[in-house]
Amino acid sequence: MNTVIKPVENEIPSPSAAPPPAVADDDPLLNDLVDELFFSLTRSDQRRKGMDYLRGLLSTPGRKSVRNMAAALGGAGTGQSLHHFVCSSTWEWSPVRRALARYTMRESPPQAWVVRPLVIPKVGRHSVGVSRYFSADLGQVVNAQRAVGVWLASDHLSVPVEWRLHLPGRWRGSLDCGTPTPAMAQSETLVGCAAEASLAMIESWGLPPRPVILDLDDTDPLPAFRRLCAAGLRPAARIRPELPLRVTDPALIGHRGRTLPAELVMRAGQELRRPVPDPADPARRARLVAAVRVTRPSTAPSATGTAPEEELLLVGIGRGGRPWPQELWLIRPPESHAGPAALWASGLVDRVERSFARFGDPVGMRDYAGRSFNGWHRHITLASVAHTFRALSPAAEARARPTTVPAAT
Template identity: 45%
Template sequence: MSGALNQTKDVFADFPDGAGPSDVVSELAGAVFSASLRRRDQRAKGEQYLRGLLTVGGRKTMRNVASLVGGSAAEQSLQHFISSSTWDWAPVREALACYVQRTVPPQAWVLQQMSIPKAGDQSVGVAAGSPATGEAPGQRAYGLWFASEEMSVPVNWRLHLPECWLQDTSRRRRADIPAETVAESRDECAVAAVRETMDRWPVPPRPLLLNAGGHDLPMLMREFGDAGVPVLARIGPSSRLAVADPALPGYGAGAVSAQQIVEAVKGLRHPVRWGGSSALVVAVRVVFGGRAPFGRAEAPGRGQRSMLLLGVWNDPLRPAGELLLTDMTQAPVPALLRMSRLARRVSRDFTEVGERVGLRDFEGRSFRGWHRHITLASVAHAAALLGGTGWGENTARGPWPALVPSVAPVPVPLRTARPPRLTSPYVAGASA
């Protein structure tokens, strides 16, 4: 990774002095819609829909959005534009990503799962809930967000389609699911959302942040590692890892829980400060490991990628409150902790902005309609943040949040193929 992130940039730099939110919408619409909406009437409908998402109160249903521009006739026209038209959403998303990276250079990608509760079973991709996990019936999607300390924007989406939707011919036909779409697990869906973006778009290499809870952690780390995408993952206390440092307790014992590993070395915690925050932190070199036959412990293999497990304590008398796993083993620990907070930025922007522009509000039943709606809602999300507080004055959910002040981002280097022995004083067992 280069030092391209070392400069801060005002988010209004691409707009003339005095430009208001309406100017932002026109500028953004012109920049992203031309990539796919070839006809003038298509671009006009796209901007109408975009302004509706930003202006009307309550849920962003087709009827509510159409009420801004002309009632039932407008509703039918917009319904066709979203669900039955032929324009491709992928170029619009790519153009949005390029626009955002020029305007507010991102520090990281954040992969976030989005659940969309549904009462019925007609919406495309809807799946039964799980009482064991508290998951409600509904749709599941993965959003890939550009994130900086100033703002975050979703730029690509992948809707998870359970196998039952792809095997049922009539269901598949009603939802207009493309013939080339195949069944995939949620883990495969998450990986595909990232790989599709990295492989096809001219986007910068940045670390990927994700919450690995409920996912196949070894599979995700392997897939992203093979693709050259450095990862910083929040993991659960039961995630199984093996200590890779011979000088530390647990080396050679095979895989144990991440919580056990950091508890065994909590006497080596150091106070770490980053930005305006601080915590006690211990960092341990780990690999994915297991046990050999007959219960004999299997030491970490030479060919395995070394990773760094971070245990973070805000209360030294309680178990670690946060566990992070990364393959960026040479990055400074304070920089990793600061970067991890970008996931919180995404959660905040999703709640305060994304929900308000209708990321979860599509009520149609078609696969293509879902993708077109969420693409335009993502553009609206970007416009709301770039336009400051001017939008949303007529909504029932209150004004848009103001942007946080610009701060200098923290550059984090890419993972090297075979990193040397760690020498950071934050890493347990490393020489000072």
């Protein structure tokens, strides 16, 4: 599951913070990214400010606030220029993200789209989208922003290319620098953000579809799962142990027709476990995998003859000698494919998690602190470009061993 960091109250970088790797003025990779991704910024001053903001994200130690970046870049009026560029300028972020997606697909064709939340704890209540909610991972109520990112994930590169910021009720329709927030921010739930962000990449951007892996933490992924299935996609979803499911598998004698938390269903099916090689690391010991046929509790046939939804496969993953199960996934049939597909999806989620920790956090994806909805989207778009630069930089270490891509998910 996703790591939640502590909120930061002070924008001054720690004196002990290690400086980021230097970026040369004539770095060919950075110039190539800027030329291609900022093509939609028709004004030369916007492209210049975009490059300044990227350099601030890449070169500033500690938090990437406008004040800290301006201090690192130097020059009179730099802070005001950077602030205007993300909060008040007229450039649109969606064309930049679409260009980033196409650049990534050319450099490292993705095996899947990984959809995961980004939780950004905050001290106050003034940053756009901040609200209080209960975090099951922390076991307490936290004050935070919540967003959903879609990552193009492969063995060699994991890059976030699309984002949705979840706006609780008090934020919807609020003014953003004198104008209403866009329609896309008005009514999406967190799980709705996950579905809409994925579908928009196909319907609006024209990207060729890939398997969609949902890793939504505390949120029930089934509404998004069904939306994606209805659109002809084949999603896989990691779920929490307490999600209720109705057992339809005849192999679970005495449990068929019962509704139980997913963890109890899988414990009942532990005799079905079989060793399956880990596609992320075939040299390691095989992992134990079991698959049980289930549906949602509301999908039982009714007296009016309403047909149930299609069966899904609940897949448990674990290792010998450890509590069972360690992970739970929902996968569409066939059953013979479920184990390898769940292991493959789990490996890509872990790869994205590591990529975010190594590149995303250091370039300030969580560091925007303003009230502007547009400003948040522009900041995280530029942080995604900075993440891509770091991930593609020759200074990055050799990529992890490749995984085997299943025929479908």
